[in-house]
Amino acid sequence: MSHEIAVAERATPAELLSRSRDLLRGSEYETAIALARQAAEEGDPATRAEALWILANCRRLQDDYPQALEYALGAAELFREIGHPGGEARARSEVARALLSSGETDEALKESLSALELAEAGADLSAHVTAMTALGNVYLSMQQLDLALQVCERGAEMARLIGDEIANAALQDTVACVLMNDSEVARGRGDQTEAVRLALAAAERSHTAMLIAREHGHRRNEACALANLAEALGSAGQPARALELLDTWRIDPARDSAYTITHHLDTRGGICLALERYEEAITLFTQALGVAESKSAAMMFCEHLSAAYERSGDFAAALDAHKKYHLLYRQVASEAALRTARVAAVRMETEQAKASAERERLRADGLLRMSLEDPLTGLANRRHLDDELATGVAGRAIALVDVDHFKRVNDSFSHQIGDEVLRALGGLLRPACRAGDVAARYGGEEFAVLFRGLSTAEAAAAAERIRRTVEDYDWAGVAPGLAVTVSVGVAVGGESALPAGLLSLADRRLYEAKNAGRNRVHISTSVS
Known part of the structure; x- marks a missing residue:
């Protein structure tokens, strides 16, 4: 502490903030607080706002939630005054985290949604990740597990995109918590096999989070991920290993x-x-x-x-x-x-300064986009595909694309590599679509491409191009020794007037392609 004080006497406010953030990551909270307070006293309004945000983080991580809430609200107000929506988004996220830790879930949800809107309005990816971290934890607390998983997966993808490995680790660990909740649901309905599978998947996520936190010197995140890893292993029938792991901390x-x-x-x-x-x-x-x-x-x-x-x-x-x-x-x-x-009293002035209609529009747009997009691949999700099919199947063709031997990929290379395969496949399917076509993740390792205005022969050719593109892709770039192929089943609108019937035909042909040896396309024999 004495060394930090000596350094602080010669440091600029910006340097004080930088050092304070480093100390926060290392769980050196009191020293981080001292430097952040000094930065707040000596800096301009933007510096004071950042310092208050750091103070809010420190106090929450020290379990002083009322003080954390006060600092976070002060930071949000300052960021709003200087016109910094990204900073306000981060501060609102911290308000949400403090409220959630205090057991005020409904208020935490409002604040985290507000933070997400601000981050989107400011086009601030870092703030977006922070807001999604808060929102994912709120949904987890509310047992909205599907929403929590979508938000956290999307947030982790974005964190990796911008190189924020600490946020990625935190989100991976939250995904582990979601999977553990799913495991308990499966156990409650008597599906022990599924419960163990989900617990092991949770253990893998927490293990990844623990290693990342350890590499970056984030003590609290490492401790949290380690405890979650131990819980998952215990639930998966490995209690001795779990206790040994806890003994290492x-x-x-x-x-x-x-x-x-x-x-x-x-x-x-x-x-x-x-x-x-x-x-x-x-x-x-x-x-x-x-x-x-x-x-x-x-x-x-x-x-x-x-x-x-x-x-x-x-x-x-x-x-x-x-x-x-x-x-x-x-x-x-x-x-x-x-x-x-x-x-509510503190928030009132802030909310009066915003355009209520614009905020509601942003929220609706953001949530609608989230509800129609697969977080792992960025493609449309099953709901989006169903909505498209509901408008009619005439003049359309659908290709169901399934990764061959995907379980072997997970078992031989890891579930993380399996996720990378699915992401890469999404990137291959997107260029296969023209304006008006839809590429979607149908479920698990299965994808769908909905084509407009193709004849049976043209649909067969398009499906074959997809198959060949996947086969020719350099999968060694994902993992050495990895090779991936797909099987495809195709049906066209003239074969069925109903979406369910069209999907059933495509699914049957996908099954035929699998049985015929995989890495092939099956379509109606009357190609024209």
Whole structure:
């Protein structure tokens, strides 16, 4: 700290901000706060706004959510005054994160959507990634898992595009959380195989996030991803490996916030509970409750503690923990109402300065685009394709394109390479479309191309061009030794008057192409 102060005495406000950001990434929060405060005192309004944003980040990561909220709102107001929509978007995202951590999900959703609109209006990709990170976490908290996955996948793609690996890692880890929730849903309906598959997919994402965070020295993100990785492994039937992994992390109370500490305690407790090591689980949940960073977090630990006591046969203690949960629930609800009123008052002036109709238009356009686009490939999604088919199939042809032996790609090269294959295939299909054609990701490794105004013979030729383009593509650039081919089934509008019938024909021919040896096109025998 003394060294940083000595450096700060000779530094410009811009240099102070840069060093403060580096310290924030390294979880050196108090020193980062000191330098950001100095930058705010000495700098111009733009510097003060950036400094407040850093202070908001630090305080949230230290679990001081009311202070984080105050700094973030101040930053948003300053950015608005100087006409910096990207900066305001980042500040609004931080407001959303602070609100979400305080248990105010509805307000967090409003702020994250507002941040996304501002980022789009300012054409600021970095702010866009920040807003999507906040929005993805809000959707996850709301259990809107499909939306959370779409937003986070799109955000991760954008983060990689602009070279923000720290944001990419955070989004990959959030995707892991979404997959774990999907795993629990599958387990709840009795599909153990699917539950394990999803848990392992989550583990792969968290492992990637952990390695990226470690490489870039982001301690908090590394700790979070490691805990999520351990949880996923435990859920996938590898509890011993999960506990070994947790043992590799050494908590540093001087650098790790209560959130990080309780996250590890609670994760270890959950694994012990699954192993029927009830006393250990009770001890760990009790420790987490003792240092809970918020009443919302304490509620969760009480719930876990109650379950542990119940499974151990101590029903009186389970009831006591459950009562504490309900007491905290009432307190959280009361405090949330007060904070909501405070946030609403601060937001009022800002919202009056905006054109309400324009904001609603931006929101509608952004959400509509998101709802019709596949986040991994950037192509149209199944909903978009269905909407196009619903307008009529006359004069159209559809080609269903499926990657041959895609499971082998995932198994032999990794799911990450599998995703790269799908992205590359999307890039190959896009140029195959003329104005009015639609290329879509149909589901999994299956794609569809909807052509306008092609005869059966022309549709067959177009499908063959796609097959040959995929076969000739240099897949070694994606992964050494990788080769990819596709099978294609084609149907034309004159063969069926209904979209479902046309899709069924194309699907049947795709199946025939697979059975005939793959890497081929099947179409009606009456080609004309």
